[in-house]
Amino acid sequence: MVRRVSTRPRAPPGTGGATPFPPGRWRRPPMVDLPPKETQFIDWYLAVVEAADLSDKRYPVKGMNVWTRYGMRARRNLDAVLVREIEATGSEAVEFPALIPQTEFAKEKDHIKGFDAQVYWVTRGGLSELDVPLVLRPTSETAMYPIFALWVRSHQDLPLTVYQIVNTFRYETKTTRPFVRIREIHFFEEHTCQLDEAGATERVRSNLAAFAKMATAFALPYVALRRPEWDKFAGAYYSVAFDTPVGASRTLQIGSVHHYRENFSVPYGIRYEAADGSAKFAHQTTFGLSERLLGAIVAVHGDQKGAVFPSSIAPYEVVVVPIPSADAPDVPERAAAEVASRLRAAGRRVFLDEGPDRPGAKYFRWELRGVPLRLDVGRREAEAGTATAVDRYGRKGPVALASLAADVARRLEEFDRTLAERARAAFTASFARASTLDELAGSTKIRVVAWCGQEECGHRIEAALDGALLGTPEEALPIDAGPLDRCVACGRPDGLRWALAAHPL
């Protein structure tokens, strides 16, 4: 594509006009209103992803979309948070190959059963049929564990704690949606080997704590739920998943942590010699995240004007918009370039929008794209040595050039605080208890129910809601649900625990 160069005079060198960012344009969003988020959530979501230029879904393979420049900026910022938090817990990066021999893939019976229907196969190399067909990884247990068996020999090799961020592939048969249900997944996966079950349990706990920090950076409220037996990860001893509410009674799973016990280490021979000389199998855990996090950020924070990004992952934290002036043509441009330059020097991600569009058109575009803070610089500001700040929620005020970095930092903090408060309020409002099965039907809330733990009752709950029993909370309930008195399905008072039920997106 040919990049258009502005016909407008550029700021001369030495005034901060030189930009380290490509001056190229972003694709223009269509000038149409978004569908209402409240009543047409899916349509709204798809329109925002498209209009905010996060992903190009026109790639001719279902469920495989193109990451745009703007979307990549968000993804890199998001990944940086994941890397920062997981490495803070001692995990180290590795990278395994994408292809797995069928013979290795088939070793853990439940695992292969769980993924059977959704793996891509490579059966030919050039013109020859392969003797052993290769699986394109849907997840990497079966790629890593034969090698883990070589790495782990002694208790001194444990714990083994590694992660990788790679693409995985799943032949999804249902309707695909950008970031949320796709066939090529941008996947973060941590795999660990521990001395024993207690060690693995401790790693699960550590992962829950790490995820709490990540979610804070994204301002995503969530519940950590232990999935019911019938919905745990294929091959797991148990699974804890993170769900965040999006839309009426809908939830999006944004991550999961699994305790494998010895389920994989036995078939893959991940065995070590303990201090007392005995041979033992490692206990394993995994922790998985994906670009669903980005989808959740769009879904949770976005509004009728478009996306809203927390500053931690916003492609640009600040966009600077010069307001042209007929009687002083160069003045606003130079002042705006100066503002952008100073903010970059202070480490901010800044876009200087020198494009030929009118200011109003730029405002709409950057609101659609979810930039936290806009700085307008016109003749008035240029003469006063200020800029006019407007955050994504429309709060407006002057910032002085002399205290620019500090003022911008303060406004971004305030923006992030508001973003988090709004998300928290919406989160809390999305739960409600159901004391009878009748209350579940047609529910527009995520339902908190008392459950006896029996599978039959679980399925009755799912049938009544026409949704899924998400699981039992690992931590405190998000709302005060009242007394835990009797099972919502069978009415018995034994073995009770809280459970959440909703419609997974």
Next chain:
RNA sequence: GGGACUGUGGGGUAGCUUGGUCCAUCCUUCGGGGUUCGGGACUCCGAGACGCCAGUUCAAAUCUGGCCAGUCCCA
């Protein structure tokens, strides 16, 4: 796996029932010119599409069949 529906420029659409008035409508987008520029500017000129293959017919976006792709519902 079973059923229903839908494929028209980059995005969204009108036209399809009753074949011809369609070298296909409108919005948006894209390229160029001019006037503009503090919340989606106006104007002039220009660009861009009937999913694929066959069939019926003087004539197919429109009817028929197959295929491909997608959406929804049910198992």
